[in-house]
Structure formats: C-alpha cells, structure tokens
Amino acid sequence: FAAVLRGLGVAAGDRVAVMADNAGWHIEAYFAIPWAGAAIAPVNTRWALPEILESLNDCAPSALIVDAAHRFEAIEAPAEV
Numbered sequence: 001f002a003a004v005l006r007g008l009g010v011a012a013g014d015r016v017a018v019m020a021d022n023a024g025w026h027i028e029a030y031f032a033i034p035w036a037g038a039a040i041a042p043v044n045t046r047w048a049l050p051e052i053l054e055s056l057n058d059c060a061p062s063a064l065i066v067d068a069a070h071r072f073e074a075i076e077a078p079a080e081v
Helices: 002-007 025-035 049-059
Strands: 015-019 039-042 063-066
Touching: 002 025, 015 025, 015 049, 025 039
Parallel strands: 015 039, 015 063
Antiparallel strands: none
16 A cells, blocks of 8 residues: 555655545555655545635645545636635
8 A cells, every 4th residue: 555655656744635434444544654654634524525625725635545435526626706
C-alpha cells in the first residue's frame, strides 16, 4: 500500500485524505500512509459537500482515498460570489 502511494507520487511531508466508512482496510491505510512518509487527513463522511471541499482545500492532500460508497466522478468548486 505504501509503495502504491509512493508510486502515485506521494512524497514525504505530503498529506493523504481518507474518506470512507469503517472497514478492515483502514488498518492498512493508517500504517501505509505514514510509512510512505505522509500524514493522514481523515474526512468526515457525514459532512456536507461544502464542508468536505473546505477540508480538502485546507489540507491540500496529494491523494484522496475513498471507498465505493463515497466515490465521485468530479467535484466542481462553487462559483465565487
């Protein structure tokens, strides 16, 4: 898992966001992310889309790991007012 993250370009000091329901693979992710030199940035699955976007914009992750229940094709940022 750590090697895959590094292969995707995750480098030491990066952040990797995780947005998923509780599952067994979390144990692998929560060991692999630091092993790859990155920090874990959990995203609450109960947040509304604007809250998720704010969190992701704030932490600027180099990768986002999602489960099948929370995947999306694309997110368009809200228009500036």
